[in-house]
Amino acid sequence: MYDRRKFLKLTAVTASLTAISKYAPAMPAIKAAAKNLPIVISTWDFGVAANKEAWKTLEKGGRALDAVEAGVKIPEADMNNHTVGRAGYPDRDGKVTLDACIMDEFGNCGSVAAMENIAHPISVARLVMEKTPHVMLVGDGATQFAVEQGFKKEKLLTPESYTAWQKWLKTAKYSPVLNIENKQHRPGSKYNHDTIGMLAIDAKGNISGACTTSGMAFKLHGRVGDSPIIGAGLYVDNEVGGATSTGVGEEVIRNVGSFLVVELMRQGYSPEDACKEAVNRIIKKKPETAKEIQVGFLAINKKGEYGAYAIQEGFSFAVCDEKQQDLLIPGKSFYKEKK
Ligand code: SD4
Numbered sequence: 249m250y251d252r253r254k255f256l257k258l259t260a261v262t263a264s265l266t267a268i269s270k271y272a273p274a275m276p277a278i279k280a281a282a283k284n285l286p287i288v289i290s291t292w293d294f295g296v297a298a299n300k301e302a303w304k305t306l307e308k309g310g311r312a313l314d315a316v317e318a319g320v321k322i323p324e325a326d327m328n329n330h331t332v333g334r335a336g337y338p339d340r341d342g343k344v345t346l347d348a349c350i351m352d353e354f355g356n357c358g359s360v361a362a363m364e365n366i367a368h369p370i371s372v373a374r375l376v377m378e379k380t381p382h383v384m385l386v387g388d389g390a391t392q393f394a395v396e397q398g399f400k401k402e403k404l405l406t407p408e409s410y411t412a413w414q415k416w417l418k419t420a421k422y423s424p425v426l427n428i429e430n431k432q433h434r435p436g437s438k439y440n441h442d443t444i445g446m447l448a449i450d451a452k453g454n455i456s457g458a459c460t461t462s463g464m465a466f467k468l469h470g471r472v473g474d475s476p477i478i479g480a481g482l483y484v485d486n487e488v489g490g491a492t493s494t495g496v497g498e499e500v501i502r503n504v505g506s507f508l509v510v511e512l513m514r515q516g517y518s519p520e521d522a523c524k525e526a527v528n529r530i531i532k533k534k535p536e537t538a539k540e541i542q543v544g545f546l547a548i549n550k551k552g553e554y555g556a557y558a559i560q561e562g563f564s565f566a567v568c569d570e571k572q573q574d575l576l577i578p579g580k581s582f583y584k585e586k587k
Contacts, residue, residue: 282449282453282550282551282552283551283552284552284569284570284571285449285450285451285453285552285569286303286306286307286312286315286448286449286450286451286569286570287306287448287449287548287552287554287567287568287569288302288303288306288312288315288316288319288446288447288448288449288567288568288569289446289447289448289546289548289554289565289566289567289568290302290319290320290444290445290446290447290546290565290566291443291444291445291446291492291494291544291546291563291564291565291566292442292443292444292494292563292564292565292566293564293566293576294322294323294326294329294332294442294444295444295446295564295565295566295576296566296568296574296575296576297322297323298319298320298322298323298444298446298566299319299446299566299567299568299573299574300568300573300574301318301319301321301322302315302316302318302319302446302448302568303315303568303573304318305318306448306450306451307570309450309451309452310450311450311452311454311456312352312353312448312449312450312454312455312456313350313352313353313374313456315448315450315456316350316446316447316448316456316457316458317350317370317371317374317458319446319448319458320332320348320370320444320446320458320459320460321333321368321370321371323444323460324367324368324369324370324460325367325368327406329442330408330409330412330442330462330465331442331443331461331462331465332442332443332444332460332461332462333346333367333368333369333404333460333462334367334402334404334406335404335406335408335409336404336409336461336462336463337409337412337413337462337465337466338405338409338410338413338465338466339463339466339467339468339469339471340420340466340467340468340469341469342405342410342413343364343405343469344364344404344405344409344462345362345363345364345462345463345469345470346360346362346363346364346366346369346404346460346461346462346463347359347360347361347362347363347369347460347461347462347463347472347473347475347476347481348360348369348370348372348373348458348459348460348461348475348476349373349384349458349459349460349475349476349477349478349481349482350370350373350374350377350456350457350458350459350482351456351457351458351478351482351483351484351490352377352454352456352484353454353455353456353484353486354486355484355485355486356377356378357377357383357478358373358374358375358376358377358378358380358383358384359373359376359383359384359385359476359477359478360372360373360376360384360385360386360390360394360476361384361385361386361387361390361472361476361477362386362387362390362470362471362472363385363386363387363390363391363394364387364388364391364404365391365401365402365403365404366390366391366394366395366399366401366402367402367404368399369390369460369476370458370460371399372385372390372393372394372397372399373458373460373476375393375394375397376390376393379397380393383478384476386472387470412465413466416465416466420466442461442494443459443460443461443475443481443493443494443495444458444459444460444461444494445457445458445459445475445481445482445492445493445494445546446458446459446492447484447489447490447491447492447546447547447548447554449548449550449552453550454486455484455485455486455489455490455548455550456484456490457482457483457484457490457491457492458482459475459476459481459482459492459493460475461473461475461481463475463497464496464497472497473496473497473498473500473501474493474497474498474500474501474505474506475493475497477497477501479504479506479507480493480497480500480501480504480505480506480507481493481497481500481505481506482506483506483507483509483510484510485510485514486550487514487550488510488513488514488549488550489510489513489519489547489548489549489550490506490510490547490548491505491506491507491509491510491513491519491522491523491526491545491546491547491548492506492545492546492547493505493506493543493544493545493546494542494543494544494546494563495541495542495543495544495558495559496541496542496543499530499534499537499538499541499543500530500543502530502533503526503529503530503533505526505530505543505545506545508522508525508526508529509522509523509525509526509545509547510522510547512525512526513547513549518549518553518555519547519548519549519553519554519555519556520547520555520556520557520580521555522545522547522555523544523545523546523547523555523556523557524557524580524582526545526557527543527544527545527557527558527559527581527582528582530543530559531559531582538559538582539583541559541560542558542559542560542562542563543558543559544556544557544558544559544563544565544579544581545557545558546565546579552569554567556577556579556580557579557580557581557582558579558580558581558582559581559582559583560581560582560583560584561578561581561583561584562581563578563579563581564576564577564578564579565577565579
């Protein structure tokens, strides 16, 4: 029998769906021709050396995915860098735990978090993406997978990091105060966050990204920040662009920061404006917290245009393309602009 009530319900649903599709903002891919390709950009001053490594792949016409993996392995291996990879500062229990993720032009992604004893988490993240049906492996499972894939287990805590940890233990209150640890990364610098996030577009116009860190120094054991979380620390959509973040990961996760930046670019925001809007979102939700912390976003769109924005001044990003291989640009910031 014909059920009129069912029919009315169905008509109403169909009508509202039509209304949504009619009035919802279009979600266009960015179509204009890209310039300056290939190109690679990354966070902080050590991004310059990392970009140069990535460039070796890009200039030969190689894939952006290979470029970003090779690029971020430079700070991961750097014994003087206490915020990424080998020689990263440990957590409160003296354990070095690493986080990383990677994403390619097809929307494939892989991630490891809180992984110990493996120096190149980005390469393990890539293998999670390529060789497992999963996106993310954590802790012992990540280390076990890495060993099965042929990675060597090694001690990541260097004598220098051990000394810094011991010094921190003398004065530290054993409570998770956001950002307090990072003030100690480089003497004299109040807001120093040094995760490397890298985004590249290859000669074919394909985008990939990578993000890798030892996280907040002296964090609680088991704490994971934004860096290995797809959508928070990194996001790539090959139709639109890519974004990555650095700083206090908790605030980036709360706002799904990198995904937000990419979606804003999809709606027509420039990379810098998209980063600025994501920063504003963080400040608006927690204005008092935001005064005390650093978060920076870096983004690139399909046209090869890039931009960045941070809460505090002091953020910088590195750019490398055919014209310039070692450009370091100071990022704009909310608090600097307000002064
Ligand atoms: C995190 N965003 O673990 C990362 C690390 C960072 O300064 O940038 N720390 O929250």
